[in-house]
Amino acid sequence: MSTPTRAPRNTLSRDLVVERAVRLADREGLGVLTIRALAGECGVKPMAIYHHVSGKEEILDAIVDAVFAEIYAPQVDGPWREELARRSRSVREALGRHPWALALMEARRNPGLATLAGHEACLEVLRSAGFSLQATAHAYAVLDAFVYGFALQETMLAQVDLDGSVDELVESMDLARFPRMHEFATEHVLQDGYAFAASFEVGLELVLDALERLQAAFA
Amino acid sequence: MSTPTRAPRNTLSRDLVVERAVRLADREGLGVLTIRALAGECGVKPMAIYHHVSGKEEILDAIVDAVFAEIYAPQVDGPWREELARRSRSVREALGRHPWALALMEARRNPGLATLAGHEACLEVLRSAGFSLQATAHAYAVLDAFVYGFALQETMLAQVDLDGSVDELVESMDLARFPRMHEFATEHVLQDGYAFAASFEVGLELVLDALERLQAAFA
DNA sequence: ACCTGAACACCGTTCAAGT
DNA sequence: ACCTGAACACCGTTCAAGT
Numbered sequence: 001m002s003t004p005t006r007a008p009r010n011t012l013s014r015d016l017v018v019e020r021a022v023r024l025a026d027r028e029g030l031g032v033l034t035i036r037a038l039a040g041e042c043g044v045k046p047m048a049i050y051h052h053v054s055g056k057e058e059i060l061d062a063i064v065d066a067v068f069a070e071i072y073a074p075q076v077d078g079p080w081r082e083e084l085a086r087r088s089r090s091v092r093e094a095l096g097r098h099p100w101a102l103a104l105m106e107a108r109r110n111p112g113l114a115t116l117a118g119h120e121a122c123l124e125v126l127r128s129a130g131f132s133l134q135a136t137a138h139a140y141a142v143l144d145a146f147v148y149g150f151a152l153q154e155t156m157l158a159q160v161d162l163d164g165s166v167d168e169l170v171e172s173m174d175l176a177r178f179p180r181m182h183e184f185a186t187e188h189v190l191q192d193g194y195a196f197a198a199s200f201e202v203g204l205e206l207v208l209d210a211l212e213r214l215q216a217a218f219a
Numbered sequence: 220m221s222t223p224t225r226a227p228r229n230t231l232s233r234d235l236v237v238e239r240a241v242r243l244a245d246r247e248g249l250g251v252l253t254i255r256a257l258a259g260e261c262g263v264k265p266m267a268i269y270h271h272v273s274g275k276e277e278i279l280d281a282i283v284d285a286v287f288a289e290i291y292a293p294q295v296d297g298p299w300r301e302e303l304a305r306r307s308r309s310v311r312e313a314l315g316r317h318p319w320a321l322a323l324m325e326a327r328r329n330p331g332l333a334t335l336a337g338h339e340a341c342l343e344v345l346r347s348a349g350f351s352l353q354a355t356a357h358a359y360a361v362l363d364a365f366v367y368g369f370a371l372q373e374t375m376l377a378q379v380d381l382d383g384s385v386d387e388l389v390e391s392m393d394l395a396r397f398p399r400m401h402e403f404a405t406e407h408v409l410q411d412g413y414a415f416a417a418s419f420e421v422g423l424e425l426v427l428d429a430l431e432r433l434q435a436a437f438a
Numbered sequence: 439a440c441c442t443g444a445a446c447a448c449c450g451t452t453c454a455a456g457t
Numbered sequence: 458a459c460c461t462g463a464a465c466a467c468c469g470t471t472c473a474a475g476t
Contacts, residue, residue, distance in 0.1 A: 034448090034449065034450080035449080035450060035451085036448090036449080036450090046450090046451095047451090047452095050451080050452095055450075055451075056450065056451090
């Protein structure tokens with residue numbers, strides 16, 4: 001008779017814990033990401049987690065930084081407008097793949113290495129393109145506001161879509177009270193995520209146009 | 220001997236519970252907003268709360284809607300650009316007063332009456348100003364993305380400021396690795412919230428300019 | 439009707455113990 | 458060194474009981 005099966009030793013590492021945490025959050029949502037469930041995902045008992053990570057706070061910081069690590073870092077040798085557009089689309093895609101990330105980012109106080117490196121790359125692109133310090137500050141604030149704000153709206157929209165369709169939502173509310181929202185739903189403008197997604201490209205070009213004007217104004 | 224002091228009856232109501240929940244979250248943060256602490260804030264035992272509210276979910280939905288109720292609703296009889304600017308500033312101020320609101324909005328699925336009425340008012344202003352359905356969809360998506368995204372950044376920035384200053388943060392990281400971020404910190408661009416706040420007005424005007432161009436393009 | 443106390447199934451985390 | 462079991466102080470919530 002062999003010894004009873006037991007989780008093999010040295011099978012766990014900080015990186016693996018973080019990877020499994022991301023996987024669990026993607027699959028089941030942030031609410032299910034508990035130390036106990038994470039341990040299950042790693043095939044280990046809850047207390048084993050604490051040998052690779054100081055606690056839940058560190059895990060949350062780490063999975064946020066893991067999302068930033070997936071995002072394209074803009075390059076100084078390319079045209080700044082295309083590089084920042086590519087970065088912006090990449091942010092939106094990453095936040096779409098990990099819908100829990102945005103809510104988490106907001107509450108975290110300790111930015112990780114990938115987070116800092118991403119900011120650094122964006123600032124470097126703007127400064128290298130000749131944006132003054134003032135212009136860079138405004139430009140980065142406006143671009144990031146648009147990108148993260150758009151992702152925020154998509155996250156909220158996706159959550160409403162989960163149970164009832166937008167149609168049902170609108171029908172459930174007083175049509176006399178909210179005629180414009182009804183118009184939007186019936187005209188299929190908000191019907192699916194695709195129509196809304198089209199606004200991202202439109203908005204991105206408008207914001208990049210605005211950055212060009214900023215570059216000139218704060219020279 | 221009088222009867223032992225007891226919390227007077229009929230002192231509680233749904234509105235009072237919601238008001239106290241907002242007050243508690245403002246003062247101590249979302250993490251402290253538990254049913255037990257909320258009961259204490261209302262001068263009552265935990266289980267009394269459940270007589271006025273179905274559970275914590277309803278409380279969270281209600282305090283988000285309470286924040287929307289504080290925000291200026293744009294009017295159709297004013298110039299659309301000024302009305303939307305005033306709305307945008309009011310959103311930013313409200314989210315500044317209640318830093319927990321943004322994180323909560325994101326996860327909620329049931330928009331309240333004040334939330335819906337706010338959306339309706341914005342859509343009405345745009346449509347009345349002659350924006351086509353397409354133009355309205357893009358315009359509202361872009362403007363809201365900017366406003367909420369900016370508030371998101373301010374919330375994050377405020378959280379970092381709480382413990383260490385930005386200076387300390389930058390000194391703690393590798394200067395050779397993040398020279399542009401160091402430049403920003405030393406040049407005082409991110410020094411305080413005020414410098415960053417200036418970007419809001421700059422960005423708002425740029426976005427409103429963009430809406431005017433949208434109005435023409437999607438006529 | 440409104441409020442309460444005790445209990446249940448969860449959480450993150452500490453600490454002493456096993457291999 | 459890595460993993461575990463039992464225990465502690467918390468959650469939200471149910472249910473039966475008091476006034």
